[in-house]
Amino acid sequence: MPYDTQPAASHFIDGAYVEDRDGTPIDVIYPATGKVIARVHAATPAIVERAIASAKRAQSDWAALSGTERGRILRRAADLMRARNHDLSVLETYDTGKPYQETSVADATSGADALEYFGGLAATLTGEHIQLGENWVYTRREPLGVCVGIGAWNYPTQIACWKGAPALACGNAVIFKPSETTPLCALKVAEMLVEAGLPAGLFNVVQGMGEVGNALVTDSRVDKVSLTGSVPTGRKVYAAAAEGIKHVTMELGGKSPLIVFEDADIENAVGGAILGNFYSSGQVCSNGTRVFVHRAIKEAFLARLTERLGNAVIGDPMDPAVSFGPMVSQRQRDIVLDYIAKGQEEGARLVTGGKAVDREGFYLEPTVFADVTDDMKIAREEIFGPVMAVLDFEDEDEVMARANDTEFGLAAGVFTRDLARAHRVAARFEAGTCYINTYNDAPVEAPFGGAKSSGVGRENSKAAIEHYSQLKSVFVRMDDVDAPF
Numbered sequence: 303m304p305y306d307t308q309p310a311a312s313h314f315i316d317g318a319y320v321e322d323r324d325g326t327p328i329d330v331i332y333p334a335t336g337k338v339i340a341r342v343h344a345a346t347p348a349i350v351e352r353a354i355a356s357a358k359r360a361q362s363d364w365a366a367l368s369g370t371e372r373g374r375i376l377r378r379a380a381d382l383m384r385a386r387n388h389d390l391s392v393l394e395t396y397d398t399g400k401p402y403q404e405t406s407v408a409d410a411t412s413g414a415d416a417l418e419y420f421g422g423l424a425a426t427l428t429g430e431h432i433q434l435g436e437n438w439v440y441t442r443r444e445p446l447g448v449c450v451g452i453g454a455w456n457y458p459t460q461i462a463c464w465k466g467a468p469a470l471a472c473g474n475a476v477i478f479k480p481s482e483t484t485p486l487c488a489l490k491v492a493e494m495l496v497e498a499g500l501p502a503g504l505f506n507v508v509q510g511m512g513e514v515g516n517a518l519v520t521d522s523r524v525d526k527v528s529l530t531g532s533v534p535t536g537r538k539v540y541a542a543a544a545e546g547i548k549h550v551t552m553e554l555g556g557k558s559p560l561i562v563f564e565d566a567d568i569e570n571a572v573g574g575a576i577l578g579n580f581y582s583s584g585q586v587c588s589n590g591t592r593v594f595v596h597r598a599i600k601e602a603f604l605a606r607l608t609e610r611l612g613n614a615v616i617g618d619p620m621d622p623a624v625s626f627g628p629m630v631s632q633r634q635r636d637i638v639l640d641y642i643a644k645g646q647e648e649g650a651r652l653v654t655g656g657k658a659v660d661r662e663g664f665y666l667e668p669t670v671f672a673d674v675t676d677d678m679k680i681a682r683e684e685i686f687g688p689v690m691a692v693l694d695f696e697d698e699d700e701v702m703a704r705a706n707d708t709e710f711g712l713a714a715g716v717f718t719r720d721l722a723r724a725h726r727v728a729a730r731f732e733a734g735t736c737y738i739n740t741y742n743d744a745p746v747e748a749p750f751g752g753a754k755s756s757g758v759g760r761e762n763s764k765a766a767i768e769h770y771s772q773l774k775s776v777f778v779r780m781d782d783v784d785a786p787f
Contacts, residue, residue, distance in 0.1 A: 305393045307332075307486065312342035312509050313349055314492040316356035317502025322346045328482050328509060333399025333628040334619050334663040342485050344510035350517045353506040357448045357475035358523050360503030365445045365473035369424035372471060376421030379498035383414040383463075383491075390490060392620070394459055397484040399628040399664070400582050401619040412746070413463030413491065416762070419746045420467035427472060427767060429774075436781050442774040445473035446549055447525035449770065450518045452539065453488065454530040455481035455630055456585045462488040464746075465528050466495070466505055468766040474526070477506045477518060483630055485509050519543055526770065529553070530587070532684075533710075533755050540758070551759030551769045553587065553751055555684045556712030559705035560590030560741060561695075561727065564598040566717035567739075572607045574717060574741035575690065580614070580668050581742065583629055584638075584688035588713035588750075590741055592674075592681055594701050597694045604672055604692065608654050611668045616659060628664040629687060635664045638687030645671050645680040650691070676704055684710070698723070706732040711753030715741045734760070 307330065311319035325343035332339045345353070364372065383390065390410035395402050400409075429441035451465035462478050469476045480488040488507045495505045508514060512535075519527050519542045526549040529539045536554040543550045560578055562571045578590035595603045619627040629635040635658065642656050655669030666688060674681050674691040681691050695701035705714065715737035716727045724738045734752040737743065744750055744762070751760040759769045 305389050307339040307396050309489050314489050314507040315353050317496050322349050332396055333630050336663055342509045345508040345514045353477050353508050354521055354523050356503035357477055361475035364504050369427050373421040373424030375499045376417045379495050380414040380417035382494045383410050394487055395619050397486045401624045401627040403622050403625055409459045412460045415746045416463040416467040420471035424471040437779050439777050443771050444774055449474045449476050449526040450524050451478040452515050452529045453480045455483035458484040458487040461530050462491045464761050469770045472770040475504045479508055479515050482511050552757040554757045555587050556710040556756050557684050557708050558590045558713040559592045560715040562595045563718040564596040565719045571717040578741040579690040580688050585686055590715050593692045594695045595692055597696050632664055635666050641685045648678045650674045702730050709755040712756035
């Protein structure tokens with residue numbers, strides 16, 4: 303294999319691999335076989351202290367560099383990441399179980415895009431001059447300080463870069479805690495950043511579960527927390543960060559609607575629904591898992607969907623021909639199987655799938671339910687697996703009310719040939735990230751994030767700069783000071 307799945311050590315701190323075997327052992331399970339492929343150790347308090355101290359020490363010198371100098375390093379790291387895309391994609395597949403066919407085009411490549419984009423943006427981060435008669439004000443865009451990133455298990459390389467790149471571009475230091483389920487890839491991101499010239503201490507990786515995240519979030523030296531995860535985890539982390547009045551961004555879960563009108567191109571709509579439900583075996587936070595299909599085309603949609611799902615190639619995720627891989631863990635597969643059972647109990651019609659695949663690893667068939675109603679659990683709760691719920695509708699106003707009737711607001715999509723209707727529907731969606739005649743595109747140039755319970759703040763694009771920097775205003779008086787006494 304291109305990279306040994308067993309890393310040199312569990313953590314990457316102050317520019318080097320660091321181990322402390324007193325930490326709780328964490329087995330890394332390859333989802334395609336269920337076998338242990340590596341072991342890391344959760345960070346001890348001593349490891350957490352080393353990470354925070356090194357980040358705090360390194361950050362001020364980094365902030366003192368010009369944006370051009372910082373950006374040059376990030377762009378070099380992007381070049382390294384692209385050059386090693388194959389090796390990183392194989393490691394991502396071992397870490398997550400996602401097919402190489404997918405990881406080779408969607409993971410390290412997305413991370414490299416973020417490093418390149420924010421590397422190019424770093425030199426443009428300037429303040430402004432505001433003339434006030436003879437007096438004037440100028441603003442300075444300054445880093446926040448030490449930023450903690452907490453990652454989810456579905457996109458370990460991408461999330462490390464989506465959080466690390468804007469933070470570093472703005473002059474911050476980063477401590478990244480990957481999910482304990484997928485701990486391997488972020489270590490390689492740290493390694494490449496240092497190889498590209500990033501000074502030691504500016505991008506640290508520490509492993510661990512909730513208690514390690516809590517130790518980082520509650521430390522007084524940490525200035526910013528960015529979490530990708532579930533809504534319940536987000537509430538806990540948000541509350542802990544609020545105690546210290548820390549800057550926060552939250553990219554949380556969803557139960558996003560995808561509306562297919564009667565005039566939609568069915569082939570494209572089915573393709574969008576597949577991307578929005580079965581890519582990464584359904585383990586994507588923005589997935590459009592409530593698919594509202596106009597009653598006039600519902601059966602045609604379901605027939606073509608079933609036909610195309612029959613073309614899914616389930617097997618060894620390292621085989622480039624395989625297009626559908628396992629769930630990330632036994633626990634996650636069990637959760638999804640439980641939801642499938644609930645869907646059947648509540649009376650939804652199982653169109654296809656619904657069972658575990660009879661092979662080693664954590665495989666589950668792509669599953670589609672039809673005749674789903676809004677009150678069913680499979681239509682209300684985030685499943686985070688390859689389960690699509692198809693709901694009927696006939697009227698635009700009716701379907702908009704139903705689409706927005708959720709605590710979540712991460713994403714939403716619409717398929718229609720009527721562009722006036724498409725833009726009208728997009729404007730009415732209560733969601734932060736919307737799609738017209740497509741689904742789940744996530745270019746780094748576009749802001750990504752949610753509304754309502756699905757999150758706070760935005761990742762990617764120029765909008766991310768606002769979440770990793772702050773403005774300082776400086777008033778300059780040129781005339782005499784007028785005081786009352």
